[in-house]
Amino acid sequence: MNRILKKSLLIGFLFLLNGSVFAQLTEINALKTKYVNWMLGENADYTNPQLLTRYKQFLVSGNSATTRDFSDYNFASPGTPWDFKNFKHQALFTNLGEKHLASMVFLYQIKGPKNNPNPAYHRKSLRDSIFMIFDYIKAKGVSGKSDFNYEISGQDVSARVALRTSAYATSILLMKDELKAVGTFKHHMEALNTLTAYIAPDFGTKIGIPGYPTNPGMNSDMIRAGSQQRLCYIFAQEDSSKDKVINMEFFRRFYNTALQISGGWHDCIKPDFITFHHRGVYANSYGLSALLQASVLNMILKSTVYELDKLAQSNLKNAIMNYAKFSTDFTMPRGITGRFPKNTSFSDLLPAFANLFQADPIGNLDAGQEFKRLWNLTSEETKTELIKSSGVSLIMVNGLAGMQIMNDVLSKVSEGKPIMEGHFGFPYAGLSVHKYKGYQASVKGTSKNVWHYENSDKNNLYGQYSSAGAMELLTLGVPKTPETNGLTLEGYDWAHVAGTTVANVPFTEMAKSEAREFNGKAFLAHASLDNQGVFAIDYKDYNLDTEMTALKSYFFFNDKILCLGSDIKNTNGTHPIHTTLFQTSYGTNNKSIVNGKTETGNDYIFDQTSGGVWATDANGNGYVLPKAVVNNNNVVITRGKQTSFNENSKTATSTGNFTKAYINHGVAPTSATYRYAVWLKGETNTKDLADNFSKYFNVIQQDEKAHVAQYVPDSIFGYVVFDSSAKFNADVVKNVDKPSVIMTQKITGGNLKISLTNPNLGLLKEDENPDWNTISKTPSFLYRKPVTEEVNLNIIGKWILKKAVTGVTTTVNGTDTKITFSTVNGKTMQIELVKAH
Template sequence: MIKIDFKISCFLLFFCFCAILIAQEKKPYKVNFENQSELNHFDHNKTSTITLSDKHYKLGKSSLRWDFKEDSYIKTSFLDILTEEESPLAYGDYFPNSPTTIFSIYNEDIQEGTLRFSFYSDANDDEIWFEIPLNFTGWRTIWVPFYEMNGHTPKRNTPVNFKTFKISTVNIKKPGTVFIDDLVFSQYQDDRYAYPDFSVPFLKQDFAPEQDHWMPSIAYYNYIENSKAKDVSIATKKEIDIILQRLNSRFIDTLKLKNTVHEATEIYSKLNLNVDQTVKGRPLTFRYDETYYNKPPKYDEDFMEVHRFGAILKQLADLYLQGDEKSKSVISSNFIMATQYFLDQGWQAGASGGTRHHIGYSMEDLAKAFFIMRAPLQQAGLLDEVGKSMQWVFNLGKILAPEDDFVANIDYFNTQSFYHLMIIFMRTDINKIALLLNAYSKYMSITLAQDNEQGVFKKDGTSWHHGGHYPAYGMGAFKNLPKVFRTLSNTQFKISMVGHQNFKKAILTTVLYSNKFDYGFANAGRHPLEDNTIEPLKSQFLDMAYSGNPDYTSKIDREFASAYLRLWGDQDKETAAVLKNEYNIKPETLPGYHVLPYASTAIHRRKDWAAIIKGYSKYVWASEIYIASNRYGRYPANGTIQLLSEKGEYGSGFNQLGWDWNRYPGATIIHLPLKELESDLSLLMFKSNQTFAGAVKQDNNGVFSMILDESSGSNSDGKRGSYSFPGKLKARKSVFSFGNKLICIGTNISSIDNEHSVETTLFQNYLNEDISKNIFSSKIGAINKLGFNQSINSDTKDSWYIDAYQNIYHLISDNQVHIKLDHQHSYHNKYSINTGKMNTKGKGVKETEGNYAVAWIDHGVAPTSSSYRYVIYPFSDENMIEKVKTGRFKDSSFQVIQADSLAHVVYDKALHTYGYSFFQNSTSLNVPYIKAVSNPSLIMLHETGGKSIQLSVVDPNLNFYDDSGKATPGFGHPISIEVTLQGIWKLQESDSKTNLTVNKNTTTLTFSVQDGTTYNFKLTR
């Protein structure tokens, strides 16, 4: 028994000893320099000493202190390399990424010479290396991809395999010291985001700075440093004072001065700064999660992100404005300490911190705080240093670049443009301020005027970002740019007329595609059924109204003022009275038909409702799907029709809670389980290969049409290239918007999915607490109890449906309709079923639920040529509702003339108007008036009298290619088109751009079209 115990004991001892050895042999990916044992794995020569130090540190409480002399080095072979899979890549391998070394280094005093960082594969291989100068003070965080180094460098996106890491001194003349922390030997990093700065200027040498407006440019910074300013006149100084007063007025608090010391001290204490030889605190980071950590640090405890720091400093600055003299003194002192901490943490001019992409979203509060506190900063001798820091990180020098470098960007207009204006005043030289204001006005005027491929505000009023119309990003620009216009108005630095006019069109277009404030799901990008609203733009519309009109002939812009009265007049009685009484301005009215060709969107408005009709094409993406946003967003542009009352999305039956992401109203889709509906890609912005998607308008009516084709296309984002969906869904869809009705036609509906049904959704109503659970079918009657789920075979005589929001649907084709009134379960769009990833904006919500009324046309599994026809009467009154329910409503005001693969043609008898959707060219059409079309086209023809007609023509092909075949994304080029009419016609007004040819009993019009714009002609016999 004793022998057995002894053997067991020996075995256990041996096992423990082996485990210890294995643990000891575990080589680190990262060294945090928190334990003395970590230094045991570093060798150094006799001219070096290394110790742990708490004098300066990043994450944790200590760093490696290296005291060196000439020809010193430290090195280690006790290291490991992170694979791509082990690296913290937000999008996995979706974007190109490469092995990158990362570390932080602190320098107390500027020193001559450089440090060389070297990597060895084995004793016989050439080294890979780079150098950084020691001409800085404070912290610097360095990211260097191995493919950007010197020596035997690997190719981009390929693994590295080195065994030894070494730091050595080069041209060091005096003994020196640096502190090194958070050393990651190699991790994969997104190739877009290792930024150059004064320490690593060799990065991205082949990258033009205008390609990434976030990336601080050394060249741009030097434009400011090297610029020579002339003395300015007294008149210019007065205008500069006016601009500064206007900027100050945006921050001045009208409250009575008070003692704010206690409140300010509490706020300052959140920084938890330690004032010693330097001001120390938690690492002041940009995006901590992009760097590998052995143990993830705790947010706001182990580190502080710069946007959080900015929010605290903005609070202090606001209290400074309210404070009495005693309060101002205390707040100034605390603010200066915080500023010194900010600079010491590596936020000085010339430092990129490894990367600071999208930095504008994190710096708004900080820029405001520094602007407000200019006087205390100047008294402390820090204004110039802080000003240079801001002009570096905000890339202010771009306004002095050659005009060829000027490229519009909505992110810039949102997060940098207004702050550029403020940063210009963070200096004491008024001559340099004048120089920069001139440059700023020029830069803004040019970029705001751009409406070609470089522009973001397109000719039709759409606001482009990520290669398409994106109101969510436009909102950011609309939030900040009006402040710029009003601040500079009526001065020599005002925005040019062309820039002003182009921006005006973009922001006023928001009121056309919103109702009353909400712009709906169709153009929501990756934010469906969220807070997609223009309501926060109240002060911005007023700013634009008081900025004057674009040609500056009026101090007030009447169109903005009129829009303001309609949108916010009831909320702001005082301003409304001024606009009405002093300027004789009335609220705008918006009924009509509006087309956004660059968004494949049409808006039909009547009374207080709007129908937003949406498609996509080769040039316009369907939606934006991100790794943890809009995960199920495949269908919001599949010919959808969103009906919005003045109550907005929620008040019109749209809510994310329980929403079936398959069933957007109007969409033709393959109904999939959400697990299969979720995209298989981290990023997807699908474009088909079809060019036919758009709308034609005539007076207040219009026709929208698209070829829906999921069988082939491309991904506009991420891994750009060919992409398709396996079901290969196809359809030809049109919506004829005539008066108070929408006539919807679909033909050639097909799919090869043998498991899931193809559907066209009539409606999906969220039943909120204010809506009765009451829908209607002419086949069944009232339906008002949850749990109803039934299919109905339709016919062309009396198949009527009324949803919970008093929208009437008249099915005029023989289809099976399915109606459901029930409780639904779904997933939040910010949550991925398949990966478990979740965007923080989802606030932890994975599953959702709600009560819904839903109706859809069932085309069956794998249809080969299904179709539908139905009419919508939006938001009908009680009288019409009652007539439908009692079978007394008949509508003979229109006729469907043709509905096949070639064309959809409808005639509205009351309007004497034809609508034609020609999906292909044809020389022998058999429809009224039109004999032939050379191109797929959309046409409306209004009979204005016995011998005259009004003709409206669109080729919806945006043609983003120039004559040489070069792609010009976001900028269309002319297309020639011929429309042949039956009979002999002549133009009422001669037009040099239109060629009219008569041949026997036909008349052919030949002309150029562009940008999906409607071209109008009046003809007589």
């Protein structure tokens, strides 16, 4: 090849390369414009009254920021630099950005409507005040060489200051031209680059992890707090920056990885689409914020060369839409709210549904419909809060134009319908949720895979029983809330959580309990057959040194629940063991029914040790205890004022009126049992259930090996097999070779439906019981991929699959059939069988 041709080819290659880079830079700058317009409301329709209200609130917030207390900051004499190992210094930096800088920048940059323009838009005096803050931050040592006190564990990064500087990042992007004019833009960009270094292409090399990020998933903090900070840096980079395109490409790869299904106990989206943080379920604050932030990124990047992968988009959507499965209206079960038991609403996630629709109106029509349904359920108070709030956290996930996006959805789609019926298992959360005709019942458990609860020195001090088989019923209210269903915390007795079998421990002792612990027990199952289901747990109280244990199961059939307990032990116990049926608060006009008698007053105590008992809680849910159960225990029902410690204090108390029912098993039971049934909103049906218990439920086995029950009206059998040596002969099931839950139903035509659920998530071997610290510090645990396990079920008769099901095979052995299920992640596998000829 001659020299002229070589030179021509090289020039052509460079031309193509430069053309490609130019095209990418053009795309990045278009994304920047889209993003900035979204934040500032450029081209927004201010004729919309809600958008206009939100705009005015931005002005109020910005003006307040200029006059808010600056006494912590001496702008004339900044003094020594901040030390970011010092929490006070961290707070000074982040508060300056969040309480002052960002709000002032928005006030300076928002134009507003033409007929009502922002009087502070590009006002010189406001600009000078903004410069004063930027200069102060620089003088306090914030630079590209700052030590922002990163904590690095594997590919997870934690740094309080780095995760709390969205205000600073946004302000740099929005004030780029002004900062360039005064010569400080480069300095602040270098600082922002260092603050967001964990989303930079060379970060893996610096921490010794080539190919970083190497594991699917990502710390929820990094998703919810770091993503837009880094995006601001990339968007603010000059086109001449040699790594701008490289940074954007890495950013896309980083978030594609972040939104993959994570292994082990790593954040954020799990195989059941529940969200994790701190090695456990966190569906409110952390998980919710991560999904909300990711919905913005997905919307901004959609339909560009930097659009997220289809799988990442699908996982994000499934995780957001998951809230409709484990919540009713806006209320999620308290057991999945981490250390914030009062934060059970996911109303803050509302914009995410609208963002999904905005990104893909055809593919995400259902998200738009769900947004409209939820919006129409939202209280005016909550709507006002969302519309008016202009704090930094909401600016980052609901820019000024976010209000317009939500209104566009409301005008474009019809209202969706809620999930009225179904049974949903979330094995990684330890949660089962049952829905029937708008009612919801949930149960939360703990195991060797799922920690029991989280607290801090100021949060959820008494939450240790929130995963001890805690059952919450939501049957009242539009929308249904904890308050409309008597689940208020003022005066709440933390030792009597409905559904639990636990020690009646004093609050002072509960406050000393250890959180984020696994109890070493493997059996925690969430099974279903069509719309019916079973929750079961081999419970052990981690915080008692008396080895308190109980085998517990809950069978859900339409609006009825059968609750069984066996092998309840508390060797050398010092506190009585109680199984709590209900604890619901009530107002002055509320009533309860006990054995047919209406009770309305306070200071009521019912204590019975023989004969059957039926009663209702404060919401009209019915409870029935058969005679045989009461004869072996004493049943207590009370109405009256309760005084309790507040969830965030060891001294402050609150009071409330509650009705409460529990079974007292004594201080040191060795093999206690219980049996009771619940009828959701069954006040008028409960007596019939009490008089004709066997018409509804047939309890076949209830011991240390298995709980087996039949729902008589539909002839559905449920088998909770704690011990695989158990043999059965009541139905088609003979035995199973591993602990599991089986549900069966013979249907019209002679076919047989069967589901099998293996409690084993496939994460731990039988002899592995790592604690929280070990999991967090050991990559082989933290990122572990689940392993598939075969379970063999033997049933009577010759059967074959009606249609092929991946992971299931049948083998006829004489007059019996062996069904082999390849199980993983605690997921239910359901099949239909036909007679083999």
